[in-house]
Amino acid sequence: MIEAGARRREIDEVASELFHANGYAATSVRDIAKALDIQGASLYAHVASKEDVLFSIVNRAATDFEAAATAAEAERTSGDPVERLAALVEAHVDVVTSDPERASVFVTEWRHLSADRRAAVADRRDAYERRFRATIEEGMSVGAFRQTDPAIAATFILTALNGIAGWYHPDGRLSADRIADHYVDLALRALSEDHR
Amino acid sequence: MIEAGARRREIDEVASELFHANGYAATSVRDIAKALDIQGASLYAHVASKEDVLFSIVNRAATDFEAAATAAEAERTSGDPVERLAALVEAHVDVVTSDPERASVFVTEWRHLSADRRAAVADRRDAYERRFRATIEEGMSVGAFRQTDPAIAATFILTALNGIAGWYHPDGRLSADRIADHYVDLALRALSEDHR
């Protein structure tokens, strides 16, 4: 038998593409249904509301980012804060490039969630950003990174990484791996001791 | 007498705030009118369409970024590509922080423009990004920056800069000037020769 959640996942996938391309507010329930070749009202056999679809996409993305960061932090080399930051950056880029639509929706559309859900997502985002900041702070304290504002540095790096979701295409000039390499290098150098 | 365009500018200002806070598609003409204490239909005494308001905001932002970059490139010190990139980054941050709502709408809402207008804005954005890329390339060719992919480096830096529009508040922890200093430093180091 066909797995129960298959249609539900199809809805999220199709909706991710549409929300990414046109934005949540400019995408109608009927747009999503049309992409699935069903009637608009039929979508409500699978979901309770349009916002639930957005929430599902955003939650999945948040979970993916968290899991990837946890795996990165568990790597052998990650006792060294420099290597750990490299692993965190690489993991983030991997999540973005493996599903840029979902990542893009996560980054840009979460303001359309209800206040409660928005707050819950904000908490997870803050916690995630804190992992980057903590690693930057540790690198600074052991002298591997220069002294600078860790919050600004973390925000600088994370917004640059998230920007990839806005332009990445699997068939683009650079592979996901090469993009990750470049972004790791740029991020680490931004925190390096000397320049000029 | 009150200047003719005053009301028109007020519309753009109020609309910038609403588009920034809720997005273009989720902001109704009546929302804009309400913020101006007039009736929804009365807005059409001043503008031909909702999209024209967005286009006006986006154009103004594009012009501001271009003018600031031109001024930065005209600085005495800008014969040196490192100093020129520093000036470009600082100018960009200045434009963003002097009107974060407008900058944010420029960065995130231009996809809601008609195809023609979107293409015109895309051209201006591309040309603007090329100025950053050209300066990075020049810095690389004179050995002031390390050899790396200039397009990726320019995108990395510009998306980080644009991200400021999403979180900057005039009464925040750091002043606009200090944010600019940090971002100049982070951007230049990202392109620096050595690390580790």
Next chain:
DNA sequence: CCTACCGATCGGTAGG
């Protein structure tokens, strides 16, 4: 800048 109004579309429900 207002009142009055337009057709179209929105998210969602009822009942099968």
Next chain:
DNA sequence: CCTACCGATCGGTAGG
């Protein structure tokens, strides 16, 4: 998953 339908709201126009 469908047909039929709901009230609300949308961007925009007419005519002052």
